[in-house]
Amino acid sequence: MSLAGVLVFADLSSGSLDDAGKGILAEGRRLAETLGAPWAAACFAGAPDGAYEAMRPYGVPEVLDIRGPEELADLPCAQAEALADAARACGARVVLLAHDDPGATLAPRIAARLGAALFTEAVSFSRDWDGLTVRRRAVGVQVVEQRLWNEAAPGGGSPYGRRDEPTPLVLTMLPRVLSAAVVPGMRPGPARRTARLAAVSEAGAATRVRARIPPDPRTVDVAEAQVIFAAGLGCDRESFAQLCELADRVGASVGVSRPVYDLGWKELPRMIGQTGKTVGPRLYFAWGISGSMHHLGGIGGSRRIVCLNADPKAPIFPAADEGFVADLREVLPRLLAAVGARAQRDGEREVAG
Numbered sequence: 001m002s003l004a005g006v007l008v009f010a011d012l013s014s015g016s017l018d019d020a021g022k023g024i025l026a027e028g029r030r031l032a033e034t035l036g037a038p039w040a041a042a043c044f045a046g047a048p049d050g051a052y053e054a055m056r057p058y059g060v061p062e063v064l065d066i067r068g069p070e071e072l073a074d075l076p077c078a079q080a081e082a083l084a085d086a087a088r089a090c091g092a093r094v095v096l097l098a099h100d101d102p103g104a105t106l107a108p109r110i111a112a113r114l115g116a117a118l119f120t121e122a123v124s125f126s127r128d129w130d131g132l133t134v135r136r137r138a139v140g141v142q143v144v145e146q147r148l149w150n151e152a153a154p155g156g157g158s159p160y161g162r163r164d165e166p167t168p169l170v171l172t173m174l175p176r177v178l179s180a181a182v183v184p185g186m187r188p189g190p191a192r193r194t195a196r197l198a199a200v201s202e203a204g205a206a207t208r209v210r211a212r213i214p215p216d217p218r219t220v221d222v223a224e225a226q227v228i229f230a231a232g233l234g235c236d237r238e239s240f241a242q243l244c245e246l247a248d249r250v251g252a253s254v255g256v257s258r259p260v261y262d263l264g265w266k267e268l269p270r271m272i273g274q275t276g277k278t279v280g281p282r283l284y285f286a287w288g289i290s291g292s293m294h295h296l297g298g299i300g301g302s303r304r305i306v307c308l309n310a311d312p313k314a315p316i317f318p319a320a321d322e323g324f325v326a327d328l329r330e331v332l333p334r335l336l337a338a339v340g341a342r343a344q345r346d347g348e349r350e351v352a353g
């Protein structure tokens with residue numbers, strides 16, 4: 001195994017490398033270049049070869065393939081132990097993870113085991129003379145908090161670390177700032193696979209995942225939602241109820257503009273914008289939202305923005321990838337009827353089959 005200044009955790013638990021996984025590899029490479037250090041990726045073995053192949057475009061020089069008993073997949077403490085061991089073994093100064101469910105679960109546990117500094121939900125980093133500056137958004141999106149990590153500073157206040165050693169860093173980055181794009185100049189890497197064996201200690205088996213429940217679009221935090229139908233003041237009470245029903249039927253999460261929150265139709269955590277939540281879904285569909293700068297301030301991270309508005313001059317249109325000039329009071333009942341008819345056809349087919 002070669003030395004790695006930066007160790008990136010690539011989550012292959014779904015059997016493939018998802019966009020957050022690709023994005024964190026791209027950032028890992030950038031971080032290694034920023035620090036002028038070597039880098040490697042670590043993952044838990046068991047995924048099909050295609051998942052490893054998907055790492056090639058990001059030029060990962062080496063993948064540490066951590067093998068352990070089957071139960072390892074359900075033991076986050078044991079996984080953290082294995083990753084901390086891998087980081088120590090390859091001399092990693094920074095362990096980088098996406099701030100998704102697995103990353104957010106593992107990062108503090110790895111940091112505790114390495115006696116490392118922990119910085120979560122970063123949106124960017126850069127290097128200056130004093131060290132590595134990492135940034136995240138605070139107080140909604142209105143303040144940027146910066147922290148400086150000086151890799152040379154000794155620390156290790158935890159029982160696991162030693163005070164005379166430089167403090168490593170465990171860093172997580174928000175999935176919505178990660179891009180899976182392969183940028184020019186990124187040469188595909190050989191992605192050499194090195195097997196590492198992990199044992200499960202008594203402490204590692206202390207916490208066990210009993211069930212994995214997929215997120216419910218009706219209750220998931222809008223900041224994490226993948227598809228959002230957002231209602232603006234163009235909705236009246238009746239069309240708002242229809243929009244909620246449509247969202248429910250197609251598996252979208254409901255968000256609102258500030259005036260709709262002010263009307264009391266949805267609770268504060270569903271308000272989107274500068275003073276509300278910052279979102280980054282795959283699809284953001286704005287229904288009867290004008291597109292004020294205060295609202296647009298919270299939706300810029302969306303992969304695709306679609307809007308429907310009766311006024312073709314509404315400022316939401318230039319900010320959208322696709323827009324429809326229409327009256328939502330006419331469109332919503334027709335969409336609901338179409339979705340209902342389709343559900344009925346599907347139901348009949350299932351019974352017949």
Ligand SMILES: Cc1cc2nc3c(=O)[nH]c(=O)nc-3n(C[C@H](O)[C@H](O)[C@H](O)COP(=O)(O)OP(=O)(O)OC[C@H]3O[C@@H](n4cnc5c(N)ncnc54)[C@H](O)[C@@H]3O)c2cc1C
Nearest residue numbers: 232233234257258273274275276288289290294310311328
């Ligand atoms: C400090 C500050 C912070 C703020 N923070 C936020 C924030 O976090 N989030 C936020 O959303 N706002 C925020 N606001 C308020 C913001 O400035 C706007 O007032 C608000 O976003 C407008 O909401 P809206 O688009 O739903 O309503 P409107 O601006 O009233 O727009 C309604 C839209 O619906 C369209 N429409 C009307 N009828 C129909 C129909 N039948 N079919 C289709 N379209 C129709 C209209 O053409 C119009 O474009 C903030 C304001 C301030 C001063």
